[in-house]
Amino acid sequence: MDSATYIDDLADFVSASPGSFHAAAEVARRLEAAGHVRIDETEDWADVVVPGARVVVVREGAVVAVAIPEDATAATPYRVLGAHTDSPGFKLKPRPTIGGNGFLQAGVEVYGGPILASWFDRELELAGRVVDVDGVEHLVRTGSWAHIPHLAIHLDRELNSGFAPDRQRDLQPVLGAIGPADDVVGAVAAIAGIAPEAVAGYDLVTCDTQPPRTFGIAGDLFASPRLDNLSSVHAGVRAMEALQPVGAIAVLAAFDHEEVGSESRSGAAGPLLADVLERVTAALGGGRAELARAIAGSWCCSADAGHAVHPNRPEKHDPANRPVAGGGPLLKINANQRYTTDAGGAALWSRVCGTAGVPYQEFVSNNDVPCGSTIGPITATRLGIRTFDVGTPLLSMHSARELCHVDDPGRLADAAGVFLAAAE
Structure with missing residues (x-):
């Protein structure tokens, strides 16, 4: 697929996925359309998870898809592409209806590590799930409801000297003028199609409403928005849609809560992936010994966005390793295991990209600028699976709006397809 067509599809995917719950639902919808069967964790998988099967499981804001070769056995190894569905931003607090001085506002809490300044003076929506008193989940998105206003330069002449917003005072978005019966939860309930008193809980995050677009x-x-890390999730979906696995069971695992440490039942530090792999091996007739054999022969490619060299601040990057936008996906390396890539993983990625006809670049941090981490080390520790880290090079990571070259996301998808198919 050419870059323009691929980027248009990525834009559609991002637009359909304002938060982790919508992203998981969109992954499942696309893969079901491509022939995957959606299965429930409470069901018996024995008659569904068989050689040749394609299945998808959704756990809250996470999703795992599996494609099994026709000749699979209980000891067939796995090829796992790991990614995450969440992004930094703001989450709606309990009792969120606040405000004063003529304006209705919403109480929000900072989620993860956003670039705070990037969220000011843009139209935002709330998106996520509402759970009613009967335990029924409703996916909702509000459209353009919110705006976090800057203080005018006339009221703070030092604003450009060092902007450091107070997280409690300065980040509460404006939702409109104050009315006599304003109720944020009630307005969300109306979108969900339920009565305000039926709302028992919600997980709602802010999302930028400006559509993705090409430019330059x-x-x-x-x-x-959300190229970290929907660029990787989308690459995995596109790879799984057209996959013909041979010699390994292909798995796309898109976790939630990576931006806040992954420690949840739908995060990479939780049991989700281990549960799915154990149940797949069991459905194929295996036990603990067969699962251990399968894991020993398996690989996980942890796909999460990385950094291109910033043109205005090149000194922040390693002087010898200079990945650029348009140079292909990154192989991410860190001596302290913030990324899991070792020599074996580097060799496999080299073969994968060679087979896919995709250039790639090595990324390592400047010693004075420590890197973040990914699901890679967590997955390797949790499962004992060989793991390496890759990703699309970005500028403005963790901004409300991020930036990449149009060629790089599709190249990651091409490489992901070769990796998952064990075709290198």
């Missing part, structure tokens, strides 16, 4: 003199740049 040659149209070779792409700006979008």
Whole structure:
């Protein structure tokens, strides 16, 4: 697929996935359309998870898809592409209806590590799930409801000298003028189609409403919310849609809560992936010994966005390793195991990209600028599976709006397809 067509599809995927719950639902919807069967964790999988089967499981804001070769046995190894569905931003607090001085506002809490300044003066929506008193979940998105206003430069002449917003005072978005019966939860309930008193809980995050788009003199740049890490989730979906696995069971595992440490039942530190792999091996007739054999022969490619060299601040990057936008996906390396790539993983990625016809670049941090981490070390520790880290090079990571070259996301998808098919 050419870059323009791929980027248009990525834009559609991002637009359909304002938060982790919508992203998991969109992954499942696309894969069901491609022939996967959605299964429930409470069901017996024995008659569904068989050689040749394609299945998808949703756990809250996470999703796992599995494609099994026709000749699979209980000891067939796995190829896992790991990613995450969440992004930094703000989450709606309990009792969120606040405000004063003529404006209705919403109480929000910072989620993860967003670039706070990037969220000001743009139209935002709330998206996620509402759970009613009967335990029924409703996916909701509000459209353009919210705006976090800057203080005017006339009221703070030092604003450009060092902007550091107070997280409690300065980040509460404006939702409109105060009315006599304003109720944020009630307005969300109306969108969900339930009565306000039926709302028992909610998980709602802020999302930028500006659509993704290409731009630049040659149209070779792409700006979008949530490229970290929907660029990887989408690459995995596109790979799984067309996959013909041979010699390994292909798995796309898109976890929630990576931006806050992954420690949840739907995060990479939780049991989700281990549960699925154990149940797949069991459905194929295996036990603990067969699962251990399968894991020993398996690989996980942890796919999470990385950094291109910033043109205005090149000194923040390693002087010898200089990945650029448009140079292909990154192989991410860190001596302290913040990324899991070792020599064996580097060799496998080299073969994968060679087979896919995709260039790739090595990323390592400047020693004075420590890197973040990914689901890679967590997955390797949790499962004992060989793991390496890759990702699309971005500018403005953790901004409300991030930036990449139009060629790089599709190249990651091409490489993901070769990796998952064990075709290198």
